[in-house]
Amino acid sequence: MLKVRELKSNVWELTLDGVLEKGDIETMERELTPALKGDGPLGLIVRAEGWKDITADAMVEDAKFEFGMLAQWSKIAKMALVTDLQAFAAVMKWIDPILPMIDMKAFAASDVAAAEAFASDLPVRQAAASGSGVNLLSDGKDGVLAYEIDGRITADDVDKLLAPLEAHMKGDEKINLLVRFKHYDGFDPAILIDGSVMGSKIKAITHLGRYAVVGAPKWMAAMVSTVGAMMPFEMQMFDASEDAAAWAWVRGA
Known part of the structure; x- marks a missing residue:
């Protein structure tokens, strides 16, 4: 019962x-x-x-x-x-x-x-995000593909994420990636069962050189740090206040 x-x-x-x-x-x-x-x-x-x-x-x-x-x-x-x-x-x-x-x-x-x-003893409720989900900050032409997460990630947002990335997934070409979290409000669970999405993400792993994550929620940062150690690319977490350092690192400076 x-x-x-x-x-x-x-x-x-x-x-x-x-x-x-x-x-x-x-x-x-x-x-x-x-x-x-x-x-x-x-x-x-x-x-x-x-x-x-x-x-x-x-x-x-x-x-x-x-x-x-x-x-x-x-x-x-x-x-x-x-x-x-x-x-x-x-x-x-x-x-x-x-x-x-x-x-x-x-x-x-x-x-x-x-x-x-x-x-x-619950934490203070955060204000709802007013952003559009995913915004492209850099298209990768300078060697860095960058996005800002602001709101809830939908299936359409995943397409926005993958389209620029797939343009760099040719041969042995490598691309550096930066993802900055402004406000994260969850994701559409349908994304998890979309085979094309999962296939593209797995393929993308082999084309990443450096991956910088900026301002992620603490729970996500802990999870990413654990998973990152098993990935075939360099991955580093940065606080929201370390945006400039993240850009410098992902550019190889």
Whole structure:
């Protein structure tokens, strides 16, 4: 069984008890979707003191829901897990680096009040972005292709990103890339299942020389720094105040 309730504005509590079935996940989806599609940040408390198991069809339904709402999970700023089972707390420690945008913490069953206080201590809501999503700053003719992210990234924005890049993906030609974040307001999840987009991104990796990321959100910077170590090109993160240094580095100065 699963119960969902809003403790206060933008703070939600999920109580897991016994064996979770598909209908329980559908209840969670019905209750949480409006909140996830609304304005963040959100706090989430997962009370798993009485959780025993989950059926196979419930796991499938949960995966569909979580993947379908992937672009919205960054709105969850705080997540508290209440359980005395060490295995659940260990899983949270494993997931935490994968979702650095969410501040996660495990609490014992006797610390419910502390869990509620933690999940309710939300950061100040940022003003909505008024930008157009993606703006081209430099078309690559001088060896640097540069974009500014300002708003929500849509499928059309991806086309704007890839078109100039594909012009440089010929033979062994290399291009340096700079992406500056003015305000990031998420992305359209349909982008993730567009095969042509993913194919173009994979192809582009082999044509990058240097990649500078300026002013990214902290959670994104942490993720990019981890992934960057595995990429076949040089990648460096810069604070928003280091714009000039980023341009100098990406130009090889």
